[in-house]
Amino acid sequence: MKRRRIGVLTGGGDCAGLNPAIKWVVKTALDDRLQAERGIQCEVIGIHDGWKGLLFDETTQEEYITPLTREMVNTWDRYGGTMLGTTRTNPYEKGKDRSRLVLNNIGKLGLDALVIIGGEDTLGVACKLAREGVNVIGIPKTIDKDLSETDYTLGFDTALNVITEEVDKLRTTAGSHKRIFVLETMGRYAGWLALEGGESAGAYIILIPEYDFSVDKVNELVMEGKAAGARYNIIMAAEGAKPAGGREFVKGEVADDFGHKPLGGIAEYLAEQIRKATGLDSRGIVLGYIQRGGAPSAYDRRMGRYFGIAAVDLVVAEDFGKMVCFKAGKIACCDIQNVVGRLSLVNTETQYDIERYNGRRTIFYRKEEKSKVPADSKRC
Ligand code: F6P
Secondary structure, eight states: OEEEEEEEEEOSSOOTTHHHHHHHHHHHHTOHHHHHHHTEEEEEEEESSGGGGGSOOTTTHHHHEEEEOHHHHTTGGGOSSOTTOOOOOOTTOTTOOOHHHHHHHHHHHTOSEEEEEEOHHHHHHHHHHHHTTOOEEEEEBOTTOOBTTOSOOBTHHHHHHHHHHHHHHHHHHHHHHTOEEEEEEOOTTOOHHHHHHHHHHTOSEEEOTTSOBOHHHHHHHHHHHHHTTOSOEEEEEETTOOBTTOOOOBSOSOOOTTSOOOBOOHHHHHHHHHHHHHOOOEEEEEOGGGGGOSSOOHHHHHHHHHHHHHHHHHHHTTOOSEEEEEETTEEEEEEGGGTTTOBOOOOTTTSEETTTTEEOSOSSOOTTOSSSSOGGGGGO
């Protein structure tokens, strides 16, 4: 019987869906029937606090390293966040490279494979370690859904549900006071959260980083809505959206280990612009970290499960340097090196209405096509 010791860690911003993925890595790797069938006996080692957990020394090893059992993880899929903890530690940080220590510790722990549940930054580190000979498998997670090569990243669906529920709550007070609310979502440089959150919640205007907006146009649309009888309106603005000719709004100048400055401020800015130009009572509201919180939705639990199982399958097959993904409705895998260095962004030609600053209003119709309903759509 072969023996395999698998490390698992979560890195970057937390979100719902991480615990289901950890649980199913453990349950699959330690499944008696599968182990017998595959002739592999597995151990799973939980690494705490992302890459920071692999920077341990003799005095801190115990704090960061925990063997995981099936019993321990049994109920984890019901909970948000990550039971393993997370940080934005970058072992390859410019001017402070600690990657040798990480490599030594991977050796010290005797890890045959490392399952990394993370977004662009965390998987970027995984990719570098893979080049140094570490057997890595990635699992995509981020509420921003900005990873290339996958149609889904863990945490996104739960965050959309949070946004939709919060907008529902906002509507009653917005209606009572006849206010315009500008709601700022997370998402960094990608507009998926604002766009799909805005579509789910029925926002009147949606502003995304992929299309610079005109403040005048926003004001025109607001006045148009009012003239059409709207008592109030909800504007969804991604934290990375910016006015034409302007820059993203940043909350502070201190960047994290990966060089990202914290974004934020667009909601207040825009609410003030609307107030000044239209005289309407306008307020900015920042949804913030609650988008990352709460119990995972049914979809995140199920996707976490599939991704966790698929990751262990790849370990067993010794098909390393891969990220499990969701592509065209199927769980699949791709080279991790194709994921890092390029974000998946909203296509403003096919997924955004640049006239109304909103989601698309046509699914099959294309302006340049003569027939309004193309042949394949008739089959639906
Ligand atoms: O990447 C996830 C995310 O929530 C972004 O949407 C947001 O800009 C960022 O993390 C916030 O990071 P932090 O947790 O470091 O404040």
